[in-house]
Amino acid sequence: LYDSERGLLADALFSQIDLHRAYGGVVPELASRDHVKRMLPLIRQVLAEADCVPTEIDAIAYTAGPGLVGALLVGASCAQALAFAWGIPALGVHHMEGHLLAPMLEEQPPEFPFVALLVSGGHTQLVRVDGIGQYELLGETLDDAAGEAFDKTAKMMGLNYPGGPEIARLAAQGVAGRFVFPRPMTDRPGLQFSFSGLKTFALNTWQRCVAEGDDTEQTRCDISLAFQQAVVETLTIKCKRALKHAGMKRLVIAGGVSANKALRVSLEKMLGEMKGNVYYARPEFCTDNGAMIAFAGCQRLQAGQHFFRQVNWLAVGGTAIRQGLQQPLCPQNQPCRLQGLQALGSQTAGQPAAHANQCNLHNSSLHRCKISSAVSPHSSGRRSTTSTAPLWAAAWAFSAKPPALPPSL
Numbered sequence: 001l002y003d004s005e006r007g008l009l010a011d012a013l014f015s016q017i018d019l020h021r022a023y024g025g026v027v028p029e030l031a032s033r034d035h036v037k038r039m040l041p042l043i044r045q046v047l048a049e050a051d052c053v054p055t056e057i058d059a060i061a062y063t064a065g066p067g068l069v070g071a072l073l074v075g076a077s078c079a080q081a082l083a084f085a086w087g088i089p090a091l092g093v094h095h096m097e098g099h100l101l102a103p104m105l106e107e108q109p110p111e112f113p114f115v116a117l118l119v120s121g122g123h124t125q126l127v128r129v130d131g132i133g134q135y136e137l138l139g140e141t142l143d144d145a146a147g148e149a150f151d152k153t154a155k156m157m158g159l160n161y162p163g164g165p166e167i168a169r170l171a172a173q174g175v176a177g178r179f180v181f182p183r184p185m186t187d188r189p190g191l192q193f194s195f196s197g198l199k200t201f202a203l204n205t206w207q208r209c210v211a212e213g214d215d216t217e218q219t220r221c222d223i224s225l226a227f228q229q230a231v232v233e234t235l236t237i238k239c240k241r242a243l244k245h246a247g248m249k250r251l252v253i254a255g256g257v258s259a260n261k262a263l264r265v266s267l268e269k270m271l272g273e274m275k276g277n278v279y280y281a282r283p284e285f286c287t288d289n290g291a292m293i294a295f296a297g298c299q300r301l302q303a304g305q306h307f308f309r310q311v312n313w314l315a316v317g318g319t320a321i322r323q324g325l326q327q328p329l330c331p332q333n334q335p336c337r338l339q340g341l342q343a344l345g346s347q348t349a350g351q352p353a354a355h356a357n358q359c360n361l362h363n364s365s366l367h368r369c370k371i372s373s374a375v376s377p378h379s380s381g382r383r384s385t386t387s388t389a390p391l392w393a394a395a396w397a398f399s400a401k402p403p404a405l406p407p408s409l
């Protein structure tokens with residue numbers, strides 16, 4: 001719960017790591033079912049901690065994507081339902097915009113403009129940021145994301161999920177120099193990344209050690225250190241290049257991998273030499289969290305860049321069916337593909353090419369995400385409607401003055 005004047009009032013997170021650990025990674029169906037269970041109790045908890053009543057809330061922000069469609073739909077349905085019940089806007093926030101702005105929740109937030117390195121389990125991107133909604137993609141990974149490479153490398157050595165913190169923990173005991181890994185794509189110009197080769201290099205190294213009977217804890221530590229050093233140095237080289245390219249000395253790092261201490265130390269050293277500054281969020285706001293989405297939603301709302309859409313629902317036999325959906329609006333008041341990101345979004349929203357070019361955020365591949373097809377009414381309409389019905393009921397429960405909905409719900 002974020003207040004534009006008082007700051008972050010309360011936040012809560014239920015980690016599903018224990019739920020997924022036994023499977024070595026996220027199981028989508030377990031994730032979304034657990035979202036249904038956890039969402040409303042968490043919202044109640046945050047309201048109670050902040051001593052806040054629903055009538056004091058001006059808007060609800062939710063993660064519109066990219067991410068796992070089932071979990072996104074639960075969040076979107078819940079947010080839309082509560083917003084409808086409380087008569088306030090629901091704002092779909094881009095997952096990576098949430099990460100990007102999270103360091104602004106800290107005491108000394110970065111000022112615009114800056115270069116941002118977004119490093120999570122699904123993305124590795126360098127972005128030039130000139131203001132809220134003014135994002136230019138400078139480079140991104142051609143294959144695996146940095147976090148994904150951490151996770152896969154950890155998994156092949158039999159380490160726990162998520163792999164990033166595990167690799168970081170073992171790397172602390174590693175012997176430097178025993179293994180040397182490549183620094184992919186640093187020997188040629190450009191701001192693109194590639195991490196899948198590094199993961200394969202780690203796999204080959206580990207398999208060679210296993211064949212030699214050297215699959216010890218120390219070997220795991222040594223490989224972890226060599227792998228982490230390679231990722232950190234590669235990211236540092238590209239960040240330096242991006243800052244030079246943009247003519248800037250302010251770097252923001254965000255996303256799960258930005259919690260990595262070795263990465264922070266390396267970037268701080270590089271920025272220190274440049275007489276610049278590096279900004280990051282506290283560790284719990286580097287990985288996925290609700291506070292960053294609330295903050296990003298608030299910024300969008302204040303900038304007048306919100307996408308309030310009226311959804312009218314018809315309830316039939318316990319299933320809510322979308323009856324009418326207003327065309328979404330972008331900051332320039334034009335129909336825009338960005339709204340495909342609204343998890344209940346319609347693929348029929350206009351996609352004028354000229355507009356896409358004006359609109360940095362919409363045009364960048366920050367938005368070329370899986371969500372637009374994943375949540376299209378064609379691919380997942382049935383799921384969205386079934387997950388929505390109980391949430392409408394929940395909205396009623398939350399609402400002081402229940403909205404007039406057909407009695408069949």
Ligand code: KG4
Nearest residue numbers: 120121122147162164165256257260287288
């Ligand atoms: O942003 P995030 O919570 O979820 C996604 O949006 O993907 O990032 C999760 C990723 C995982 O790949 C995880 O292994 C990685 O961030 N991660 C780390 C560390 N903490 C989390 N990677 C390296 N070092 C860490 N300390």
Ligand code: ZN
Nearest residue numbers: 099120287288
């Ligand atoms: Zn994330």
